[in-house]
Amino acid sequence: PEEERRVKVRLTVEVEEVEFHPFTERLRVRGLIREGMDVGRYHTLNVEPGVELFLKRELTGEEREFLKEAGRGGVERRALFISVDDEEILLFQVNDYGIKSMGSFPYPRKGKYYEQKEEGFAVAGEVLSAIREVDPEGVIPLVLLGPGFFKEKLKEELLKREEDLRGRLRTISSSSGGYSGVKEALRNPQVLEMLSSLRLMKELELLREFFERIPRGLAAYGKEMVERAIKWGAVETLLVTESHLHEGWVEEMFNLAREGGSEIRVISEEHEEGRMLEKMGGVGAILRYRIEG
Template structure:
């Protein structure tokens, strides 16, 4: 494995070709999601962790003994991703370390932690995933506020999908609304919920039916021009999460969305569904159909669900598409586009020409 194969970044701390090990530093929530898609059962994961000291002479004392920090290598048996607290939970058997070889242990990994992943063989799709994590970390997340005059929903677009953060009721009475204060209380509450989510240069997208979004845009810029300078306003027929999904499916038409992997994935799946629905369309789906089209050099865009990449070795299909200058996109199962692709069996392709 060369440096070029995995990308050059501070998050790749080192690699050992002899053991097939790559050492990674987790710097963002998205890194955790990418690693969940790379680590598989049978891998050896080595990381700093805590475990009670071994005290064979006094089992009762051992139960109450203080936990000590140590580095353990754990052979993977189960991998879990917690979207709620954004942690990676890795369960398996201790294979290397100062104690308890052969016993079970759980590694809990989150932002700031480093780990070494050792595999007998790295698949191209897994190396590509690490490379993608490097590239995507440079792209901004997007914060959405989907609202009308009664309710607002704030959601964050991460690389692995859309996450609702909070809902806010306007609580307006007719009198309050008639008074028109300098900054509306409803809008002030939205701003207070947005402030901890926003980072410099992070796009904020305001959307919904009616004119409430335009008024909010004005109020946000008046309150914090430094924070809400990069604000985009879009009209949708619905508000809430339904409105955000409506906007994502429409492609938004702005660089703000095209710079996000989720936006590109949803748009690509929509294109695939459209081609499949046409009588003479250039869309195909299903593992065997897509594999045959790939090996025939007929695939322009290959879409694979991330869970399918985790579960199967599809390197031959990926190599076939890339060798014919086609594009390969791994789609997250966490958003509506991924769910649509899952309903097609997790694999689909847009073809250059119709196969006989």
Template sequence: MKVLFWDARAGEMKVKVETQDDLWVLYNVIEKGDVVYAKTTRELKSEKTGSKRKSMVLGIRVEWAEFQPFTTRLRVHGIVIEHPKEYEVHGHHTVNVDIGDELKIIKEEWAEHQLERIKNAVEKSRLGVILVALDDEDLAIGLLHDYGVEPIAESKLSLPGKMDPQARSQALERELSNVIGMLKEICSRHDIKVLIAAGPGFWKDLLADKLREGLKESKVKVYVEDASTGGMRGVHEALKRGVALKVLRDFSIVEEESLLSELLEKIATDPDKAVYGLDHVKKACEANAIEKLLVLDELLRSHEESLRREVEDLVRHAEQRKAKIKIFSSSYEAGLQLKNLGGIAALLRFKLPS
């Protein structure tokens, strides 16, 4: 999750949803009486044009929120209190919140545990990301923060002309060698896990190859993203294309695979320290024994309300007991394997009494 704006005195916070875990956090933060502003669509009727669905930002006073079955969406329902001047919108409305969406939440008073949830979600999304954008004229390095990109270095390449390809190639090698040296120091200082190479065509691919070769010992993962130009313009363009969300999605999948491997290994080698299936996990939660809880997203979006509420209560109780929670996507292999174990499992702090 990314906090885009926070005014403690006014009780206003604007956030960007980056993962499924963020949707779970918002589900537990947004409550009846809050005001939520978000981009949505609304069907409007006109005598001239008939019925048409229009895109707009609405403000609603929340009545309830729930996960929408069979989707990744969080549904927030309430009474419309503010709408664009050009449209007459009244009554109730439901906003669908999905990964990549932004919304503003206004509360009369934020509870400490709600702010703590947001803080933890923000910390979890901080991977340590550097963006490098290159073309035949400009190069820039930017460090990704919650609030934007901090320029670390910018330079003009001043390469020899294409009529002297050997001198041009040698000059480019020197420039890239200097960049690799600079990045090694930056990666170490800022605990960087991801490098994003951006630029037009040939340049981004060349940059990515050099980064992978020069930084292979640091185990930094290199991503490639299109941009029409180098320099800081290219850095910002790559971000607008959503590369940061791709990175977070990939790292979430890696985390799921790692946790599932840990669970399966524990089941095989130390079965008293792992449980799966709803009934067994509930007993472990009641005993305050859960260290890590693995939950399939389908359970939190089940069309069976009684099952959904039961799982929600279990996850909240585990959170209150300081368990680490990971919501698995049913779209990937680790989630499908967890589904075969009943969709919910836990790694335990200690063996449960017989």
């Protein structure tokens, strides 16, 4: 039989369903074909970085800014965090959308560890393979973190195997390993500077300020309270989670906020702080001054 070959075609699809996988940066778009081959049939487009896509849609100002910011992305818009404690090594990818676990490596226990001591940290080879798999081009920042001396030992062994890591590997002390260790490291000044271009870092900074201001009456949350604050001109920064972005009341709120000179930020729900805001109604505001009632 003749070998099948793929032929590139141009299709216009009326979108009905969209599914985005933030940590693989792949977008699945499903809908009816309106122009091109097989008009009237359903088709799914798999979109990933580098794919040329034309969007026919009336966009709001926030959506345009969102697309511009996303368009400035790239490999450098993520980092790999290697969390080390006395039991296991955990890998996390941090990008514009949040923190995702990428795998774990338990330490050899008891006597087995000491038998391997002279040969070096055997698990370092597995960690290095995982780093290469996530980052085959060898360009994204690496952060090695955790309590105690284990992270220093792992760093030594990684550099023995690949000296090129030295220029992009930072070591950070944290009080714990795992996810909580990564969250702690994201507040470290060195890490803040290294990852300053990430949308996530800007979001976490705003949300920390938002939550800290609530007890002082300098933050509002929930649709009614935030609407009142906007009408009084009290909103410095308006925060809205992504899942509410296309609801009519949100666009009205955006228009009022713009008139009052408020900054508007759309918040991802792929991280813990964003999910907390969603549970509070999906909308919050950092206030210029306290409001009564």
